[in-house]
Amino acid sequence: MKCPYCSFDESKVVDSRPTDEGERIRRRRECLRCGKRFTTYEVIETVPTVVIKKDKSREAFDRNKLLNGLLRACEKRPVSLVTLEAVVDEIETMLQNSLDREVPSSLIGTYAMDKLRDIDEVAYVRFASVYREFKDINSFMDELSRIKSAKEKEASKE
16 A cells, blocks of 8 residues: 555554454554555445336446335335335345346336335335326226235234
């Protein structure tokens, strides 16, 4: 590591500790030439996930876009921001843990719908109506029927 004071290329690590819940490592270093100390931060290099949109265009995954979509679906619903941020964290982790660097937007939408279904049914239907682009009332009613039958099956198991 190059010293910021004298530009010498060698230093030794004096202290090392994690920061930001283990996301980064803070290192105190000492230059082997001038003896001055300086701080560096080490972070894991992440390969960005690229989203393939419906029109086949590509863009980098943006967690804020996903969070905003979830917020719109949960507007005036009893769902906390903390819950939605946790959902976005889970989805982002699933994307990063997959071996694919390019994922279709439909997969992200499916993940979001699966999470919303367990959190709030109204928010789920709102999100699904935008995500699935319901063309008419019949396609909307079909989705509601699927939710109702799934809920009835779940209730009969209990």
